Amino acid sequence: MNGTANQSSGNLVLDRRFAWAQAAAHEGAHEAAAEILEQILAEAPRWAAAWFALGEAREKAGDHPGAILAFQHLAAADPSGLLGADLHLARLGAGAAPERAPDAYVRGLFDTYAARFDAHLTGDLAYRAPQLLTQALRAACERRRQIFHFPRVIDLGCGTGLMARSLSPHFDEMHGVDLSPLMIEEARHTHLYASLHVGELVAFLQERPAQSAELVIAADVLVYLGALEATFAEAARVLTSGGLFGFSVQQGDAQGWVLGQDMRYFHSRAYLARLGATAGFEVISLDAASSRKDAGHDVPGLVAILRRA
Incomplete structure (x- = not known):
């Protein structure tokens, strides 16, 4: 659960019972946790964190309908989408996947662990997207006999600045944007960005x-x-002729995009190539490569370099 979610009901007794429910769930007693949470919610029916915990407990107890019902209540109690109710409902087959994760969900997710982000990704998850993209960009420039250097760079979802570190010193100025204010603060410490923006x-x-x-x-x-049409169109618009658009995604088998059980989206090679052509890009490379691990296994991915016509 996003750490920025309100985990207090405002009632000390209910908060203590919520802690008991969390302890029971931690011990694997999901039915017991669910019973405690239902008692809590009878007195605090708008407490989003409790609905989220109940959804998780019901799902882990094997009560699929009960989990769906809890996440439906969560959707009503958390209209901002901070706790990702619509994503969970889609994952459980109880609704269509939204075209994107809610901004509040993504912001909360990364605000929660901004301070330990680098160690978690590069250590536990063996995250290597910046290195893979840097290598792909270098290869694209060599193939086209271009200097591996970029006067102006836009870093989308810049996070703590790992991409800037990997690509330095091959740019003159880089501008970063991220939904998480705390991630932006971490990126600021790199002193590699000409400007940083929360958005x-x-x-x-x-x-x-x-x-x-x-x-x-x-x-x-x-x-x-999920849907990347607007992203591709705007990337093409801001690029100069011959400019490059580099990105990494999780690779899916569907014709377009699909929400995975990991609450992240997967995109197919055909979908990306089609969007690129529509936006006026030439595909320089679109290669299979895993940028991270999940539960010790490589997550299938794609690393792409597109060139603006």
Whole structure:
């Protein structure tokens, strides 16, 4: 659960019972946890964190309908989408997947562990999207006999600045955007960005002048977006002729995009190629590569470099 979610009901007794329910769930007693949570919710029916915990407990207890009902109540109690109710309902087959994860959900997710983000990704998850993208960009430039250097770069979903570190010193100025204010603060410590902005990436691109960058980069951020039409169109608009759009995604088998059980989106090779052509891109490379691990296994992915015509 997003750490920014309100885990207090405002009632000390109910908060204590909520802690008991969490302890029971931690011990694997999911039915017992669910019973405690239902008693709590009878007195605090608008407490989103409790509905989330009940949904998790019911699902882990094997009560699929009960989990769906709890997440439906969560959707009503949490209209911002901070706890991802619509994503959970889609994952459980109880609704269509939204075209993107809610901004509040993504912001809360990354605000929660901004301080330990780098160690978690590069250690536990063996995260290597920045390195893979840097290698792919270098290869694309060599193939086209271009200098591996970019005057102006836009880093979408910049996070703590791992992409800037990997690509340095091959750019003159880099502008980063991220939904998480705490991630932006971490990126600021790198001193590699000309500017940093808190915001949604498509809206940020829409505010940039046309032909204002030679490279747009998106390292593992598109996994929180399903439909990518607007992203591709705006990336093409802000790039100069011959500019590059580099990104990594999780690879799916469907014709378009699909929400995975990991609450991230998967995109097919055919979908990305089709969007690229529509937006005026030439595919330089679209290669299979895993950018991270999940439960010790490589997550199938794609690393793409597209060139603006």
